[in-house]
Amino acid sequence: MVRFKNRWLLLEFVETSTADVSAAKEPLSTRSLDGRLIYNALRDSVVTNFGDTGWGAVGMSLTVKYFSPTTNLCIIRVARDHHRIAWGAVTLLTSIHDIRVIPRVIHVSGTIKHAQLSAIAHNREVIGRFRTKLKDAALHHDSYDDYLARSTREIDALQD
Numbered sequence: 001m002v003r004f005k006n007r008w009l010l011l012e013f014v015e016t017s018t019a020d021v022s023a024a025k026e027p028l029s030t031r032s033l034d035g036r037l038i039y040n041a042l043r044d045s046v047v048t049n050f051g052d053t054g055w056g057a058v059g060m061s062l063t064v065k066y067f068s069p070t071t072n073l074c075i076i077r078v079a080r081d082h083h084r085i086a087w088g089a090v091t092l093l094t095s096i097h098d099i100r101v102i103p104r105v106i107h108v109s110g111t112i113k114h115a116q117l118s119a120i121a122h123n124r125e126v127i128g129r130f131r132t133k134l135k136d137a138a139l140h141h142d143s144y145d146d147y148l149a150r151s152t153r154e155i156d157a158l159q160d
Contacts, residue, residue, distance in 0.1 A: 007083035008115035010107040045089040
């Protein structure tokens with residue numbers, strides 16, 4: 001029995017404020033990102049920048065395993081041999097479904113466990129930044145704690 005070796009990319013999509021004017025008129029609920037939109041944008045980026053050969057290399061193994069719209073954190077699985085193609089496609093990504101983003105690779109891991117640990121730690125850092133921006137953190141204390149508990153459960157539940 002052969003084990004497939006993967007790389008897990010932990011990404012953060014930083015949304016820029018210079019989105020298209022026509023897209024900015026839409027309500028944010030219709031413009032929010034999800035795993036399917038991220039996968040389609042990655043596919044288009046691989047095909048555009050690396051051609052059919054690049055997509056043939058990463059297409060069968062590329063999956064978006066987790067995405068949090070609150071923190072814009074994403075976990076992607078790709079085959080170990082071709083993870084640099086996927087990483088390059090992520091780096092060259094400029095927009096997802098007319099939402100201009102700056103992708104940032106936070107962590108690359110060989111196991112899902114280490115990707116999960118990094119995602120949980122990064123979620124805590126982002127929520128900590130959200131809390132410091134608030135003037136009255138006591139009002140939002142429960143919602144952030146609930147989010148952290150829920151996202152930790154969701155990330156821990158990921159399977160290979």
